[in-house]
Amino acid sequence: MANVTLRSLGKSFGKTEVLKDIDLQIEDGEFVVLVGPSGCGKSTTLRIIAGLEEASTGTVEIAGRVVNNLEPKDRDIAMVFQNYAIYPHMTVRKNIGFGLRTAKKTRAEKTERIEEVARILDMTDLLARKPSQLSGGQRQRVAIGRAMVRDPAVFLFDEPLSNLDAQLRTQMRLEIKKLHQRVESTIIFVTHDQVEAMTMADRIVIMKDGVIQQVGTPSEVYHKPANTFVARFIGAPSMNMLPGTGTDAGIHLKTGLNFTGGPAVASRREVLLGVRPEDLVPDGAAAFVEGKVTVQEPLGHETLIYVDTGAGEVIAKADGRRPPEVGSQVRLSALPENVHVFDAVTGQALT
Amino acid sequence: MQVYRNLSIKQKQIVWAWAFLALPVIFYVVIRFYPTGNAVLISFQDWNLLGKRTWAGMENYLKLWSDPVFWKVFRNTFAYLIIGTPVSLVISFVIAYHLDKLRFMHGFLRMLYFLPFMTSAVAMAWVWRWFYQPVPIGLFNNFLAAVGIPQIEFLRSTTNALPAILAPAVWAGLGFQVIIFMAGLRAIPKSYYEAARIDGVPWWSVLFEITIPLLKPTIVFIVVFSSIGFLRIFDHVFNMTTGDPGGPLNSTKPLVLMIYNSAFTDFDMGYAAAQTVVLFLILLIVSLLQLRILRDR
Numbered sequence: 265m266a267n268v269t270l271r272s273l274g275k276s277f278g279k280t281e282v283l284k285d286i287d288l289q290i291e292d293g294e295f296v297v298l299v300g301p302s303g304c305g306k307s308t309t310l311r312i313i314a315g316l317e318e319a320s321t322g323t324v325e326i327a328g329r330v331v332n333n334l335e336p337k338d339r340d341i342a343m344v345f346q347n348y349a350i351y352p353h354m355t356v357r358k359n360i361g362f363g364l365r366t367a368k369k370t371r372a373e374k375t376e377r378i379e380e381v382a383r384i385l386d387m388t389d390l391l392a393r394k395p396s397q398l399s400g401g402q403r404q405r406v407a408i409g410r411a412m413v414r415d416p417a418v419f420l421f422d423e424p425l426s427n428l429d430a431q432l433r434t435q436m437r438l439e440i441k442k443l444h445q446r447v448e449s450t451i452i453f454v455t456h457d458q459v460e461a462m463t464m465a466d467r468i469v470i471m472k473d474g475v476i477q478q479v480g481t482p483s484e485v486y487h488k489p490a491n492t493f494v495a496r497f498i499g500a501p502s503m504n505m506l507p508g509t510g511t512d513a514g515i516h517l518k519t520g521l522n523f524t525g526g527p528a529v530a531s532r533r534e535v536l537l538g539v540r541p542e543d544l545v546p547d548g549a550a551a552f553v554e555g556k557v558t559v560q561e562p563l564g565h566e567t568l569i570y571v572d573t574g575a576g577e578v579i580a581k582a583d584g585r586r587p588p589e590v591g592s593q594v595r596l597s598a599l600p601e602n603v604h605v606f607d608a609v610t611g612q613a614l615t
Numbered sequence: 616m617q618v619y620r621n622l623s624i625k626q627k628q629i630v631w632a633w634a635f636l637a638l639p640v641i642f643y644v645v646i647r648f649y650p651t652g653n654a655v656l657i658s659f660q661d662w663n664l665l666g667k668r669t670w671a672g673m674e675n676y677l678k679l680w681s682d683p684v685f686w687k688v689f690r691n692t693f694a695y696l697i698i699g700t701p702v703s704l705v706i707s708f709v710i711a712y713h714l715d716k717l718r719f720m721h722g723f724l725r726m727l728y729f730l731p732f733m734t735s736a737v738a739m740a741w742v743w744r745w746f747y748q749p750v751p752i753g754l755f756n757n758f759l760a761a762v763g764i765p766q767i768e769f770l771r772s773t774t775n776a777l778p779a780i781l782a783p784a785v786w787a788g789l790g791f792q793v794i795i796f797m798a799g800l801r802a803i804p805k806s807y808y809e810a811a812r813i814d815g816v817p818w819w820s821v822l823f824e825i826t827i828p829l830l831k832p833t834i835v836f837i838v839v840f841s842s843i844g845f846l847r848i849f850d851h852v853f854n855m856t857t858g859d860p861g862g863p864l865n866s867t868k869p870l871v872l873m874i875y876n877s878a879f880t881d882f883d884m885g886y887a888a889a890q891t892v893v894l895f896l897i898l899l900i901v902s903l904l905q906l907r908i909l910r911d912r
Contacts, residue, residue: 316809337815349806353828363814414814 266327266340266417266450267292268313273322275308275474282308283474286322290467295444295451299461300471300497306454307422309471313452314343314420327417337366342411343420346427348403350395350410356382357391360409367414381413384446401432408440412447421453425460437463458498462486470494492611495538495604501568504544504578506537506553507608515605518575523552525600527614534608541568543602544580546588551595553578557588571596651895658888664878675889684865684873685890692846692870694777695784696901699845703785703792704837710789711796712826725794732790740854743783744770747855770855773866780867784851788844792837799833800826835909839902846898847871870894 268290275283283305290296298306311317313324315336323330331339342363350359357378364374382388385405395403404424411419421440425433441464444451455461461468462482470477470485470493478490489495489503496502508517510529515537516522529535537552544553555573567587571578571594580596588594605614622630661671679685714724731739746754747769756766769779803826811821827834849871853860860876861868870890878887 314809314813316812335815336813341813343810343813345806345810347804347806349804349810351807351825351829353831354824362811362816365820366815366817410810410814 267294268418268450268452269323269325270309270313271323271325273309273312273324274320275305275312275317276320281474283312283320286474286476288469288476288479290450290452293448293450295441295453295464295466296469297453297455297461297465297467298469298471299455299458300477302456303473304471305474306456306469306471308474310343310420310422310452310454313418314341315339340417341420342414342416342418343422344404344407344411344424346423348395348407348424348427350403350406352395354394355391356387356393356395356398356406356409359395359406360391360413363410363414377413381409384412384443385409400428401436404428404436405439408443412443416449418450418452421451423455424453425455426457433460440464458500462498468498470497472497488613489538489604490613492536492538492606495606495613499540501541501579503538503540503604504580505606506539506573506576506578508535508537509533510535517552519553519555519573520575521552521554523603524550526603526605529605529614535614536606536608536611538604538606539598539602541579542581543598544578544596545598546580546582546594546596549597551597553580553596555594557590557592557594560587560590562587569594654888654891656888657884658892660885660888662884663882664884671885675885678886679889679893684868687865688861688868688870688873691777691866691868692848692897695781695845695848695869696842698778699781699785699848700838700841702781703788703841704834706785707789707792707837708796711793711800712822714793715797715800725797728793729790731787734787736787736850737854739783739787740851743851744855747779771863773863776856776862776867780852780855780862783855784845784848787851788841792841795833795837796830799830803829831909835906838909839905842901842905843898846894846901849875870897 268288270286270288273283273286273288274281282303286305286309288296298309300306308317312319313326315331315334319332323332325331326339326341351362354362360378360381361374364377367374369377378391379388382391385408387402387405387409390398390402390406395406398406404427407424424440425436428436437460440451440453444464453460453464461470465482467479467481468485469479472493478485478494480488485494485498489498492505496505506517506519508515508523510516510531510533511522512531514522514524515526515529515535517537523537526537553571553573555571555578557569558572558577559570561568561570562584564584566581566584569580569582569587571580578596580594582588606612607614619627619630657668658675659671659673660668661674662668710728714721714728717724745752748756749766749768750756750760753769755769759766768775770776807825807829808821811825816824848869852862852867852869852872853875856862856867861872871894874887874890874894877883877890
């Protein structure tokens with residue numbers, strides 16, 4: 265049980281600065297997901313916390329003590345790797361037990377601990393097998409087991425689900441979340457998949473180019489994105505961005521229509537109007553999107569429609585049973601509280 | 616053409632495969648298998664290279680069995696194998712293990728280790744032969760004399776000659792083995808080591824329980840490859856002991872050198888061929904044993 269604090273953490277490889285001034289406070293028992301596109305520095309951050317990389321500047325604190333100069337083994341952490349890093353020549357039992365090699369425990373205590381972990385992960389009958397005789401999901405579980413067996417204060421997960429197929433990923437996602445509720449340890453989880461971040465995290469840290477863009481609960485980052493990057497990154501299909509200019513009467517969009525009811529925007533200020541596909545409803549009185557349906561994507565319970573507005577394409581969600589026909593003209597609007605306004609230059613949210 | 620056109624895709628592939636294989640197959644049959652078969656045949660005959668071949672039955676093999684030189688040579692050959700293979704394996708692994716961790720001058724050092732492998736064995740043997748000479752010529756003995764240690768007879772001693780010849784042979788093969796070991800080491804995922812580091816496993820456990828077990832295919836390859844090399848050792852011995860081929864009292868003579876002498880000094884082709892067959896059987900048995908022992912249980 266421990267909290268983790270990063271203070272103005274920076275990392276450079278030669279002249280390339282991959283992390284810039286990362287400040288992050290992770291509470292005891294919290295499930296935090298670091299998410300971002302590849303190369304955003306999320307894995308590097310995790311590896312610095314683990315002690316596999318050295319921080320160029322700043323400090324890492326685990327349970328209130330600065331660990332910058334401690335070896336990974338002395339940091340009371342465990343890590344699950346993307347390729348699982350389980351040893352192919354050892355049985356599952358030996359793999360799980362490998363982490364206990366240096367523990368001050370008797371042989372019987374170690375055996376008991378291994379079996380307890382195997383029970384929790386529901387793989388008691390797999391203990392005698394070699395990794396080559398296991399499925400992807402089972403291997404993943406062995407990797408988690410090896411991390412669990414040492415009962416660390418902090419679990420670090422480095423994209424552990426990206427080698428699994430879609431169905432298994434959903435299942436493991438749920439298992440890890442349940443596991444967290446059970447062991448109540450602090451978990452720091454790295455992924456590039458925003459769905460994983462949304463479904464598992466207590467709090468999400470969105471990163472880009474080595475800088476934290478926003479930290480917040482899934483609901484916060486979804487409903488109150490701090491900037492256009494977060495707005496586009498979280499949610500699928502991603503948020504529509506409509507360029508426009510502030511006027512006295514509201515926002516005049518490039519499409520030729522006006523949006524009113526949002527926050528006051530200084531006259532002639534260039535803005536981006538962000539609205540999620542599911543928030544766009546057809547034929548509102550105050551429609552600010554108008555255009556012809558060019559493509560339909562039926563998903564069963566709903567249908568995505570692509571609307572050509574004349575000034576860019578807009579995605580909207582429509583009813584799954586009776587979506588507007590391709591070629592038909594639609595008028596769409598959204599409730600003002602569901603519309604986000606961003607500065608066109610800086611990308612920062614104005615609402 | 617009609618016949619070809621009517622074949623299925625699979626059959627056409629087979630036709631083409633055989634068309635391309637035909638040349639190497641013919642080459643192997645003529646250059647390899649025919650002489651091999653002929654050697655087995657000659658081993659049952661008497662032949663002096665010019666005269667008639669006459670049938671001799673098992674005579675050559677019986678002669679070999681009762682030849683004290685053969686048994687001496689047999690022991691020498693296995694001495695080369697049993698000392699040479701483990702020594703070169705350990706040295707090349709230690710070099711590769713440390714070279715792999717080194718970044719500074721990595722390429723240059725790797726080149727230095729590989730250089731002896733590319734050098735002509737004859738030139739190398741003669742340079743080492745010079746090293747081993749007594750004062751005032753030999754490098755080693757000059758050095759010993761300079762620090763006041765008694766002279767050592769390297770090549771003219773029945774006990775020192777074999778190790779003295781083995782040393783450059785090991786050294787010559789080292790570069791190749793280092794490169795193979797490095798490739799094996801590179802193939803082990805980094806995360807295995809990182810996981811061990813997080814678990815706080817000491818370095819010797821990592822070495823003996825992760826690195827070496829995962830290098831097993833590489834080790835099998837190097838053991839089999841270098842064993843065959845040491846069982847067939849010839850050019851180092853021949854060039855370092857010319858004038859007295861096989862060293863004092865045959866103390867360094869390997870089987871291949873005995874074959875060479877029987878064939879091209881004594882012109883006893885049948886006897887030489889019988890030795891060749893024995894060498895072939897030894898190579899076969901040793902390789903099969905090694906593959907069996909080192910295979911995954």
